[in-house]
Amino acid sequence: MANKNIWLFNHYAITPNLPGGTRHFDFGKELVRRGYKVTIFASSFHYSLLRETKEYKKDKFIVEDYEGVRFVWLKTFSYSDNDWRRVVNMLSYAIRAYEVAQKINTEKPDIIIGSSVHLFAVFTAYLLSKKYKTPFIMEVRDLWPQTLMDMGVSKWHPFVILLGILEKFLYKRADKIIVLLPRANEYIEKLGISPEKIVWIPNGVDFGRFQFKNGGSLRDETYTSDEFIVTYTGAIGKANNLDVAIEAAKILQKDYPNIKFLFVGDGPEKGRLLEIVKKEKINNVEFRPPVAKNKIVEIILKSDALFFHLQDSPIFKYGISSNKLFDYLASGKPIIFSSNSINNPVEEAKAGITVPPDNPQALADAIIKLYKMSPEERRAMGLNGRKYVEKYHSIPVLVDKLEKIFEEVGVMKKG
Numbered sequence: 441m442a443n444k445n446i447w448l449f450n451h452y453a454i455t456p457n458l459p460g461g462t463r464h465f466d467f468g469k470e471l472v473r474r475g476y477k478v479t480i481f482a483s484s485f486h487y488s489l490l491r492e493t494k495e496y497k498k499d500k501f502i503v504e505d506y507e508g509v510r511f512v513w514l515k516t517f518s519y520s521d522n523d524w525r526r527v528v529n530m531l532s533y534a535i536r537a538y539e540v541a542q543k544i545n546t547e548k549p550d551i552i553i554g555s556s557v558h559l560f561a562v563f564t565a566y567l568l569s570k571k572y573k574t575p576f577i578m579e580v581r582d583l584w585p586q587t588l589m590d591m592g593v594s595k596w597h598p599f600v601i602l603l604g605i606l607e608k609f610l611y612k613r614a615d616k617i618i619v620l621l622p623r624a625n626e627y628i629e630k631l632g633i634s635p636e637k638i639v640w641i642p643n644g645v646d647f648g649r650f651q652f653k654n655g656g657s658l659r660d661e662t663y664t665s666d667e668f669i670v671t672y673t674g675a676i677g678k679a680n681n682l683d684v685a686i687e688a689a690k691i692l693q694k695d696y697p698n699i700k701f702l703f704v705g706d707g708p709e710k711g712r713l714l715e716i717v718k719k720e721k722i723n724n725v726e727f728r729p730p731v732a733k734n735k736i737v738e739i740i741l742k743s744d745a746l747f748f749h750l751q752d753s754p755i756f757k758y759g760i761s762s763n764k765l766f767d768y769l770a771s772g773k774p775i776i777f778s779s780n781s782i783n784n785p786v787e788e789a790k791a792g793i794t795v796p797p798d799n800p801q802a803l804a805d806a807i808i809k810l811y812k813m814s815p816e817e818r819r820a821m822g823l824n825g826r827k828y829v830e831k832y833h834s835i836p837v838l839v840d841k842l843e844k845i846f847e848e849v850g851v852m853k854k855g
Contacts (some may be wrong), residue, residue: 449565450555453482459730461763470839473619484513527718534560554580575849578614601619615849642761644833645770653683671743676707681751687800740771749778756781791825
């Protein structure tokens with residue numbers, strides 16, 4: 441069964457000592473445990489910290505082993521905003537990954553996976569699969585160019601047209617297509633792709649990070665014992681629209697001074713929100729910088745409730761598969777879910793309260809409801825969430841699905 445060599449191309453892949461989602465590291469670690477060799481090609485310029493995380497000397501790449509998973513870090517073009525420089529960053533990753541993959545001292549790959557944080561990374565994976573005559577699997581994380589059009593970019597924009605051509609080209613040539621969104625198959629099938637080619641493997645959780653411990657809380661550091669901490673972690677951007685949480689904090693601060701909001705993360709909207717908090721003297725909100733994936737768990741486990749919010753968007757008709765949401769569910773804490781997504785894991789798991797997006801009063805009411813519940817009621821909600829992700833979203837369960845794909849494309853020997 442074992443000893444197969446997997447190459448995985450994900451521009452934004454990270455290790456748990458950095459902030460962000462660790463899907464491919466987690467999958468890689470489980471595959472290594474099952475006897476595979478896994479190499480992940482990633483950029484060392486961090487997509488949310490917007491800084492270089494490695495020091496390069498002569499070569500423009502660094503090879504590291506992280507818990508058995510081989511990372512090939514690539515030096516790529518830096519950027520500080522969503523402008524042309526970010527596109528150059530994507531292209532620099534695609535070109536460097538193609539070059540470096542042929543240079544590194546490694547065995548020929550048995551399978552190549554390209555992940556569509558952008559399509560240029562997937563195109564590189566496709567080209568290398570042709571070169572090495574190996575099966576090519578495309579993982580669809582974001583629906584390009586649909587996501588850009590939903591953000592208001594014209595369908596006639598040259599970049600959108602280019603992505604549309606590239607998207608269809610790659611879908612047709614992939615041996616299998618992995619989708620993270622539960623209904624992304626509907627979008628892809630409309631482009632003439634066979635349903636049998638598409639497999640749903642959502643995001644998941646490494647439960648090794650979510651061990652319940654006795655004692656310890658955020659109150660040890662900042663808060664008093666009677667305070668109720670509502671935590672948000674992750675990106676602070678337009679899509680997250682955290683204005684709604686700031687407004688809810690404003691509603692709550694007079695009558696419920698014990699309720700506090702904690703935001704852990706970074707993003708383009710953070711500075712503006714800090715200004716609002718300062719200007720309007722909102723005293724029940726704290727912002728902290730992003731922390732590594734293996735540290736964020738400690739903060740989640742020490743909170744009283746967790747908040748998940750996404751601004752209304754047409755793309756959510758295909759569903760969501762948020763790393764953060766599954767981490768929330770794994771923590772055993774009650775969750776306030778606010779999104780118009782077609783799927784709602786919190787509701788399915790009976791793990792919290794759902795409120796309409798972009799509605800500060802509804803959010804404030806949901807927080808008050810949780811605050812007034814007994815600790816036992818909140819704990820029961822949280823444990824519902826944990827049981828749900830253990831059953832459907834644990835890494836071993838998801839890697840079972842991935843191995844089945846390997847079998848179907850003929851990578852693993854039968855019998």
